[in-house]
Each structure stands twice: as C-alpha cells, then as structure tokens.
Amino acid sequence: xxxxxxxxxxxxxxxxxxxxxxxxxxxxxxxxxxxxxxxxxxxxxxxxxxxxxxxxxxxxxxxxxxxxxxxxxxxxxxxxxxxxxxxxxxxxxxxxxxxxxxxxxxxxxxxxxxxxxxxxxxxxxxxxxxxxxxxxxxxxxxxxxxxxxxxxxxxxxxxxxxxxxxxxxxxxxxxxxxxxxxxxxxxxxxxxxxxxxxxxxxxxxxxxxxxxxxxxxxxxxxxxxxxxxxxxxxxxxxxxxxxxxxxxxxxxxxxxxxxxxxxxxxxxxxxxxxxxxxxxxxxxx
Numbered sequence: 076x077x078x079x080x081x082x083x084x085x086x087x088x089x090x091x092x093x094x095x096x097x098x099x100x101x102x103x104x105x106x107x108x109x110x111x112x113x114x115x116x117x118x119x120x121x122x123x124x125x126x127x128x129x130x131x132x133x134x135x136x137x138x139x140x141x142x143x144x145x146x147x148x149x150x151x152x153x154x155x156x157x158x159x160x161x162x163x164x165x166x167x168x169x170x171x172x173x174x175x176x177x178x179x180x181x182x183x184x185x186x187x188x189x190x191x192x193x194x195x196x197x198x199x200x201x202x203x204x205x206x207x208x209x210x211x212x213x214x215x216x217x218x219x220x221x222x223x224x225x226x227x228x229x230x231x232x233x234x235x236x237x238x239x240x241x242x243x244x245x246x247x248x249x250x251x252x253x254x255x256x257x258x259x260x261x262x263x264x265x266x267x268x269x270x271x272x273x274x275x276x277x278x279x280x281x282x283x284x285x286x287x288x289x290x291x292x293x294x295x296x297x298x299x300x301x302x303x304x305x306x307x308x309x310x311x312x313x314x315x316x317x318x319x320x321x322x323x324x325x326x327x328x329x330x331x332x333x334x335x336x337x338x339x340x341x342x343x344x345x346x347x348x349x350x351x352x353x354x355x356x357x358x359x360x
Contacts, residue, residue, distance in 0.1 A: 078108045079280055082139045082148035085113040086220050091245045092270055093152040099171060099287055107283065112148050114139045140166060143273060149280040151273045154242075155266030155296055160304040166273045167281060170296055172289040174241040176268030176317055178261045181243075182228040182235030184254035185209065195224065195233035203313040203332035204261045205237065221246055241268040262315030262330035262339065265299035291320040294347055298327050301351035306360045313337075318350065329354040 079100070083093035090111065097109035115138065135157050142148040144165055155170065162168075178201060180194075185208065188194070195217035196202055202214040217224055217236060224236045225248065235253070243249045269292055274280040295318035308314040308331075318327035321343075327350050330339040340357035344350040 076106055076108055077279070078110055079149040079283070080110050080112050080147070082112050082114050082142035082151040084135065084139060085115065088221050088242050088246045089152075091247070092154065095245065096150075096152045096171065096270065096272055096287070100283055103286055104283055109150075112142065114142050136162075140273060143275060149274060149278065150284060153271045153273065155269035155271045155300075156239075156264045158266065158271055158300075160300055162273075165275065167276045168271045168273045169284045169288040170269050170271055170292045171287045173269045173292040173295070174244060176263045177240045177258070178237050178256045178263060178267075179240045179243065179252045180235050180254040180256070181225055181238055181251045182233070182253055185256075185260075187253075188212065188235060192234040193232070195227055195236040198237070198264070199313040199332075200264060200315050200330070201237045201261065203337055204256075204315070204330065207332075207337050208260060221248065225251055239263070239267055258317050258328050262328050263317050265303050265314070265316045266296050267317075269296050271296075294318070294320055294325055295327075298325055298347035298350045301348050302327075302329060302354050305351055305355055308360075316351075316354065318347070325350045327351075327354055329358060331358045331360060335359070 081093055081097055083089050093111055100107055100109050136153050139151045140163055143151045144163060190211050191213060193213045193215055194205055195215050197216050197218050205212055205214055217227060221242055224238060227233050228236055240255060243252060272284045274284050298318040299316040302316045313332035315330035316327060318325050324343050324345060326343045328341050338358050340354060342350055342353040342357055344353060
C-alpha cells in the first residue's frame with residue numbers, strides 16, 4: 076500500500092471537501108491510502124479582519140500550500156474560489172468535477188423575507204446582487220464558519236444569510252436551504268462550487284490528482300479566474316462569473332457592480348482566456 080498525506084484546514088467543511096477527494100483517490104487507486112493532515116491558517120486565527128480581505132490575501136490557503144511545498148504533505152485541497160489568482164509557481168492544480176455553483180438563502184425564501192429584512196453576507200458580490208433584487212433589504216457583514224453563520228439566522232443579528240449551495244451540500248447541511256438563486260438572479264463567485272487539488276509536479280501525487288481532473292470544470296474555472304486576473308478584481312470587488320461548456324464552446328455569465336452601477340453580460344467562445352477578455356470588454360472593465 077502507498078500512503079499519501081493530504082493537507083487541509085480543520086473546519087467541518089474543509090474536512091468534508093478533503094474527505095471527498097480522499098475517497099475519490101482510494102476508489103480510483105485501491106492500493107493507495109490517504110491520511111488527512113490538518114493545518115491552522117492565518118484566516119482561522121484572525122477573527123476580526125474583514126473576510127473578503129483575508130480571502131484576497133490567501134489567508135485561508137497559504138499555510139496549507141506551505142505544507143505541500145515543504146514536503147509535510149503530498150496534496151492540498153482548497154475551495155477554488157478561495158485561491159488568489161497568483162499562487163506558488165512550484166505547485167500545480169487540478170479540478171475534480173464541479174458541484175452546484177449556486178448561492179442560497181438560509182432562513183426565508185426571497186419572496187417571504189419581510190420588507191426591510193436583514194440579510195448577512197461578507198461578500199460585496201452577494202450584497203450588490205441582493206440589493207438589485209430587493210432594494211428594501213438591509214445587508215450586514217458577517218463571518219465565521221458555515222455552522223456559525225447558520226446559527227445567526229432568526230437571532231437579533233439577521234433574518235437570513237447567503238451561503239454557497241456546494242458548501243452546504245458537502246457539510247450535510249442542505250436542509251437549511253430556503254431559496255436557491257438562479258445565475259440570472261445571482262452570478263456566483265469565480266470558482267464557486269469547484270475544488271482545487273494542489274501538489275508538486277513530477278510526483279506520484281500529481282499523477283493521481285491528474286486522474287481526478289474534469290476537463291469541463293477546468294475550462295470553466297480557467298475562464299472565471301482569468302476574468303479575475305485580467306480585471307485585477309479581488310474578493311473585495313463585486314465581481315461574479317460562472318462558465319459552462321456547451322458543445323465545443325464556453326458560455327460565461329458575468330456580473331460586476333461598481334460606482335457606475337450593476338452590470339451583467341453573457342459571452343461565449345472557445346478559449347477560456349478569450350472568453351474572459353470578451354466579458355471584460357462587455358462589462359466595461
């Protein structure tokens with residue numbers, strides 16, 4: 076038997092995501108076992124800094140990446156939307172098949188939220204699209220793990236919160252979904268619903284991770300993250316992008332809100348970078 080070590084954050088969601096990858100590896104390669112190694116990140120320790128600033132700085136991934144770079148782990152698993160567009164050149168990444176990329180309301184459906192209801196989210200992208208759908212809603216910043224955010228619903232803090240469907244599904248908490256947003260209502264964050272497996276090139280772990288790569292997910296996430304890169308938009312920007320493969324073409328919905336107001340577009344093409352460039356042009360970025 077061959078053992079691989081997989082670095083992961085210690086949150087319930089991170090462990091669930093890493094467990095999915097570990098199971099996929101052992102199912103595909105029965106002679107390989109996977110041992111999870113938990114790593115505490117700067118983002119886990121810092122409970123006061125704005126969540127979007129932490130994500131943009133890579134506070135939830137850098138320590139996990141270091142475990143692989145330093146040889147303390149063979150692989151690392153991240154939520155693709157948490158990865159800064161510029162990462163360590165000594166690592167390569169692979170994307171398994173994407174889960175549901177949508178956002179969801181926890182608490183009440185969009186129609187049932189009372190006038191002036193308070194909705195919690197740490198995302199400028201979600202905030203801008205919520206207020207485009209319901210101008211009466213009061214959006215307030217929140218942070219914490221997925222269980223903490225759910226626990227805020229119905230308290231004096233918020234009437235509802237917005238969370239990613241994929242995270243709820245992976246954490247076994249999908250029963251809390253009161254309303255699932257369509258991409259026309261709320262364009263997800265680039266990479267939302269996708270996982271990234273990082274490893275060092277030229278290793279057995281890289282060969283194994285490559286077998287888990289889903290080509291359609293790779294093309295879609297490459298287009299979405301290219302839009303992040305070429306616009307210079309970070310997590311503190313109200314930018315959304317969701318691409319999908321249709322036949323031989325990529326189709327991408329994109330959203331941005333800035334001082335010029337909210338704008339959205341749908342573009343298509345073959346090359347992920349070209350699709351991102353088209354979206355940038357259409358959005359006027």
